[in-house]
Amino acid sequence: MLLAFDTATPHVTVALHDGDRVVAEYASSEAMRHGEMLAPGIADVLAQAGATSRDVSAVAVGVGPGPFTGLRVGLVTARTMAFALGIPVYGVCTLDILAAEAMDAGHDEFSIATDARRKEVYLASYASRQRIGGPDVVKPAEAATDALVIGRGALLYPEAFPNSAGPEHPDAAVLCDVVVRERFALLDPEPLYLRRPDAIERAS
């Protein structure tokens, strides 16, 4: 079974895929509580499916970009679990998960924007089922466009992104599909921080 989760937005999403289909899903009820909600979410999808950790044969994780603290909860959980179970771990760019869902809804050319806080967004652009730009961290005004922009980052800044749409957050069920069908590049489980630690910025 493939266990998939993403913690690179304020929400936690978890899904379990048995090779044919998604058999269990979990979505956190509270925002910004990745540390508390991810592990119960994993236990919950295993219980729903009547499975144990030994039934898990691979782990998939969203590697961001996203707020660092939540992002690390997902990555350290994925890496540690894969090591403990001796199974592979696949990383997927969090914006690609949202893009896959947008394609399934019939969109072809669009951008994905998530909330990067500090009045910025994480942005990537897509066409013909591929990522053609990004991910970058940008100010909405500098990336303003009338073209379709999907995700929480688009909905937050309507002046910059008047043509916006959901879904707002990535869905681990879609992450399963991205990995199983290799719809986007599968990455190492390395975080896409896109920003350096503040102290280093100040020092340099």
Add this chain to the structure above:
Amino acid sequence: MSAHEPLVLGIETSCDETGIGIVRGHTLLADAVASSVEEHARFGGVVPEVASRAHLEAMVPTIERACETAGIALTDVDAISVTSGPGLAGALLVGVAAAKSLAIALEKPLYGINHLAAHVAVDQLEHGPLPDPCLALLVSGGHSSILRVDDVTDTVTPLGATIDDAAGEAFDKVARLLGLPFPGGPHIDRVAREGDSVSIDFPRGLTSKRDLERHRFDFSFSGLKTAVARWVEAKAASGEPVPVADVAAAFQEAVVDVLVRKALDAAATEGIEDILIGGGVAANSRLRYVAEERATKLGIRVRVPRPGLCTDNGAMVAALGAEMVARGRRPSPLDLPADSSMPVELVLNV
């Protein structure tokens, strides 16, 4: 060491060291530490985001190294324990998430424990079961506390703590004033050996009669740090060379004097005959010497773990976890938080 004693893996990430310890009962099998201290050195202090990033990168390799050293397979482990707090929030979170992941993968109980109690429990690995009650003096860059420990798995009572800087922080700041590298503790200790500790009379914080009424077992190192800074500035302004060794020795003596004086006073007041010293500053040779010397005169025994077990490490977390298992304590739930200000009375987070 017997096979029925619990085999416990402990994870420590409250500051800048990624520590993985493995113990069986009171026997230490492995204590692997990855430190990001060099990355912090150029800032003169720990940068939380840098520490958190380093914990993520170090976690799996350090677990792997600890298992190799202990000669065990991860699947042999009976329980996982982890520092739930106090500490840097983002750093704690990496360890707590890793511990939960192991608990789920291995289907083993999880114990989210208090970092300060772990500093006490670690001494069991070296000197056997703790006397109860015992008095703990914990001193490091993050803490300066006097605790009464009746049961390290359950009943820990704070008697005093710093009201401003931690003792280790004062060492770092004074080291910087004297042009010594970070972290300052070991360098002050080394340089002070060549100095005259009575050549300068630096203040002893919270020891005046009035202060003792309200802060009998509390510490303050902020005034001392300022006094050292003023003294060094005045010396430099007068065009004379700063006697680095003398300043280091006199500063160190002021810190050690207050720490030992208050710890012994607390032990006498509580009627406790055993003192345990832990935390990174417990590695200070002068503190060890003065504590031993003054305690012996009062008939009080002093226990200090070896320096490697005094600084933050995974062994201390594993040691307390093993004690939790041995005493049949209830494990923590999977929604265990990383609690940056976890109170010292809360030994196990359930």
